[in-house]
Amino acid sequence: MKTQVAIIGSGPSGLLLGHLLRAAGVNCIIIERQKRDYVESRIRAGVLETVTTDLLHRLGIDAGLNAHGMMEEGFNLADEEHLIRIEITQLTGKQVVVYGQTEVTRDLIAAAPERGLEIVFEASDVAIHDPDSNAPFVTFGKDGVTKRVDCDFIAGCDGSHGPSRKAIPAALAREYEREYPFGWLGVLADVPPCHPELIYSNGDRGFALASMRSPTRSRYYIQVPISEKLEDWPEQRLWDELELRFAPLAERPVVRGPALEISIAPLRSYVFEKMRHGRLFLAGDAAHIVPPTGAKGLNLAASDVAYLSDALIRHYRHGEEAGLTGYQDKALARIWKAERFSWMLTKLMHRFPEDGPFEHRMQKAELAYVAGSEAMRTAIAENYVGLPL
Incomplete structure (x- = not known):
């Protein structure tokens, strides 16, 4: 097999990149180790910045987004008793859209056949070869046969556990990491x-988040120690805890119902500062x-893809190399700003086990400052809707 760009991974970053390249006439193939059903069933975040919705509109893969996406013109930070509304539309002239990452993934996969985007699911033993040469290639197993894809470039969109990051020599990269001593228990x-x-609430019982996927589907999270297990949290206990954390704040009582999914997600900040190695480029969770x-994960991946697709298209249309050469620096500049905002909001809204009364009072003072300062609310709103590309 031969193509111009081999894309590893069929998450949103790989799918968006594939569609953008095909729309510009660039040949590509997506190689995914999981089954299609598995990829389409992964439940992830659902707040989309303009950078992400603009890409979906540009591709014309936006019927679901237009029909079911909910415009969000504000959100709230809270201490134990008070809501502080961040008026994102009023302060920035923009808004975000609530539309699940699961639905985005399904829409992009469903549109692939008619757009000529080939996706190989259930590809085993995916391996990257000679990425620093002029003739890189990818091998994988399918139906008991080893396949080879020769290509001009490889895009590693395969997350933190895929082969793309591992194909870059550790001696050439820098890793920056912060693991947090708690997780999010979500329902x-x-x-x-x-x-x-x-x-987003920071109360005496710890952080809690009340969000939604639709007017009839809710997503809740609470902060729990990283050592907690799902078996420690039967549904009744979780709903009881949510009632305690949101009763003083929410407009309506927490409504209980059978859980569609319950999970504990660890929290981590991570940047791999080597997003290009020869003809291999990293995007999305493979790099950060x-x-x-x-809600920066999917949106940060989308901005990587916007930069990378533009660079590859310019290469094939005009023979330009500047975009490819500058991809890493341009992407990292935005990545670190997003990392800063997520880290800042995590520090502000969570109870850290090493913190004492002084640190808790500092959090309350910071929230009081946010409540009284339009400049501070504007800065938060600008970061929340997404900084310019």
């Missing part, structure tokens, strides 16, 4: 949300992880 249920807008506070 997804078909129940109406307790509040019309998202709430952000804590979910601030």
